[in-house]
Amino acid sequence: MESIRIEKTRKTPDITFNAETGILQIEGKSIPENSIEFYKPLVDWLEEYGKTPKETTEVNIKLEYFNTSSSKCILDVFKKLETIYKENNKVIINWYYEEDDEDMLEAGEDYQSILKIPFKMIEMEE
Amino acid sequence: MSFDLLKWYKKSTEGKILYSFLGSVTEDIITSILDKVEVVLKAENTDTKTFKKTYHISVEALQNLYHHSDSPNKKGNTIENNVVFIIKKNEDPEKTNYQLNIITGNFINKSNTRLLKERIDQLNFLNKEEIKTLYKLILNNDEFSEKGGGGLGMIDLVKRSGNNLTYNFYNFNSNYIFFTLRIAI
Numbered sequence A: 001m002e003s004i005r006i007e008k009t010r011k012t013p014d015i016t017f018n019a020e021t022g023i024l025q026i027e028g029k030s031i032p033e034n035s036i037e038f039y040k041p042l043v044d045w046l047e048e049y050g051k052t053p054k055e056t057t058e059v060n061i062k063l064e065y066f067n068t069s070s071s072k073c074i075l076d077v078f079k080k081l082e083t084i085y086k087e088n089n090k091v092i093i094n095w096y097y098e099e100d101d102e103d104m105l106e107a108g109e110d111y112q113s114i115l116k117i118p119f120k121m122i123e124m125e126e
Numbered sequence B: 001m002s003f004d005l006l007k008w009y010k011k012s013t014e015g016k017i018l019y020s021f022l023g024s025v026t027e028d029i030i031t032s033i034l035d036k037v038e039v040v041l042k043a044e045n046t047d048t049k050t051f052k053k054t055y056h057i058s059v060e061a062l063q064n065l066y067h068h069s070d071s072p073n074k075k076g077n078t079i080e081n082n083v084v085f086i087i088k089k090n091e092d093p094e095k096t097n098y099q100l101n102i103i104t105g106n107f108i109n110k111s112n113t114r115l116l117k118e119r120i121d122q123l124n125f126l127n128k129e130e131i132k133t134l135y136k137l138i139l140n141n142d143e144f145s146e147k148g149g150g151g152l153g154m155i156d157l158v159k160r161s162g163n164n165l166t167y168n169f170y171n172f173n174s175n176y177i178f179f180t181l182r183i184a185i
Helices: A035-049 A068-086 A102-114 B005-012 B027-043 B048-068 B110-125 B128-139 B153-161
Strands: A004-006 A014-017 A023-030 A056-066 A090-098 A119-124 B017-023 B083-089 B100-109 B165-171 B176-184
Touching (some): A023 A068, A056 A068, A056 A102, A056 B048, A068 A102, A068 B128, A090 A102, A102 A119, A102 B128, B005 B083, B005 B100, B005 B176, B027 B083, B048 B100, B048 B176, B110 B153, B110 B176, B153 B176
Parallel strands (some): A056 A090, A090 A119
Antiparallel strands (some): A004 A014, A014 A023, B083 B100, B165 B176
16 A cells, blocks of 8 residues: 655645554644645545554644644544544554643644544643 | 725724735635734744734634635625735733734625624633534534535634634625624734
8 A cells, every 4th residue: 555745835734644654644734725635635545544554553643733624624534543443453643732832732632532542642842 | 884995994904013914815815924924923022822823813714714705706806805804913901901903804795694693692602611512513513514614713713712703794785794803812
């Protein structure tokens, strides 16, 4: 299966979905006007990856900003990961937030409360 | 009397203006406005927390303008294509407990006025916990509107600012209303 590598832009995050290692990373800003267009390939990829996932899937989310339309798409990404987790695979979600960024911590906690999958909240020092 | 956009814009941009925009918006224009917002907030030495809040609210407010303005022809150079986006500094932060105001304005169809008013009144009525609960409910409802929005734009402004939204509807002509919104940060 092919990995996904997308360079960041001023409105979309840097994406690395590595099919070999099972390490998935979303990093940067996610504020596109059309979030569905950006996230659909990622959700589709996870659907495919979920058929034969790695023993451990590690997900690193380091978002600086995201808009509300991205927030729904990110939830779709998490729901695919939740399915993989429910099928007795190991899935680790690391939710990074900058020191004192309470809103970003709260956003992670909101996702955690909707999903049945453990999150690790990691504060980054500035 | 019909609404005079230029007059309103002139009056709204009195005082300590950090940034102001009047015109039509495209995706690229939003990107360049956001770049400028970053620059002016940094130049003001805004603390990190206010900076992030203001940037976030600017993103959402601008994308609300982009997705929800009603105009007869989006590409045309008509007055109804104009939107307003202003960041204003509070001149008396001691007296009124906020630092900045974001003011937006856009034309909407008259028929959408009631629904919009009811929606904002409802959000203003809810307390912080209720806003959070509603936000999570909408986040998890799997719905996207035909405009590509997730239905969270307006509620996000309340949630992030922690303040009620102030709004106004000005009669423009038989079809259009100019809708203004003020978000205190």
